[in-house]
Amino acid sequence: MLQQILLIEDDFEIARIIKDTLNKEGYHVVLATTGLEGLHDFKQDHFDLVLVDWMMPEMDGLTLIEHIRFESDVPIIMISARNADADKVQGLQGADDYLAKPFSLEELKARVTSQLRRWQRYNKVQQIAEMDVYVQGLKINWATDLVELNDFELALTQKEFALLKVLAQNAGQILTKEQLYLHVWQQSSFMDTNTVTVHIKSLREKLQDPVKTPHFIQTVWGKGYRFIGEIL
Structure with a gap:
């Protein structure tokens, strides 16, 4: 079964490039273009990783991450043009990784692979009470x-x-x-x-x-x- 990634990004061109790149790597990518759409999609399906832009219409990335964390420890990578140290510290309060724009596609693939590997190890030892x-x-x-x-x-x-x-x-x-x-x-x-x-x-x-x-x-x-x- 393909690992499923939720991508929340309102810039169509960036979203297309990220989705095409990850599809070629063998992942199934679901795209949402607003924060609320992303929250709805997350609640409706199972995802192995979430990629979320900081500045989003309807709900910003920080708020979206907060609501995902209410119910899941799924790995989250925040992607943002905000690259000051203070922004990265704030973003990493809920996200597991922070990818500043512009970034290379090789770096994106490496970060995704790393987070999914950690998630797989975590799931092997973590038991959630039924x-x-x-x-x-x-x-x-x-x-x-x-x-x-x-x-x-x-x-x-x-x-x-x-x-x-x-x-x-x-x-x-x-x-x-x-x-x-x-x-x-x-x-x-x-x-x-x-x-x-x-x-x-x-x-x-x-x-x-x-x-x-x-x-x-x-x-x-x-x-x-x-x-x-x-x-x-």
Whole structure:
């Protein structure tokens, strides 16, 4: 099976050259031309590596990387015309490598090969739990998207499960309503954070999770929410 690479680049000519080069190397390349399109594509398929430009319409590369990191450790290479040391340091806070424009195609191929090799080694030793079991009777099966509370299946909506997933898989980290809305609804314009509030309320009711003494989802007033469930 061909290794699949997601390329997010809004410059058509650069994107064409990168895609053609990597296709010739035996990779399957999926191209997105905006940040939101790239996030949508990432959520819909499996990728072995992501190449993302910094300056993108709808969602910049740094924000896109942040949302990918909410759910995956897939290798990410940032490509950018910004080549100051400070820019590289900022870019590498979420990305695994930084490729400054202009770059040679040989360097691109070498960086891709290196990151994929590391990813393959990582996957051989990394075991991701298929199911997490928490104190207070919560079970989340990540393979089947099944959620149970005290051995009874919960009828969560798609959005409710997506919220629970991003919170639980980033346990202890405060996620703002804006981050949650962008990640789950994948919309940057007309952002409605009240939608997040309504869905969190419904999710809490189904989890039987009181606001004042929560077992799973804690409100951090003025900041957002974080998952505090304890794994057995």
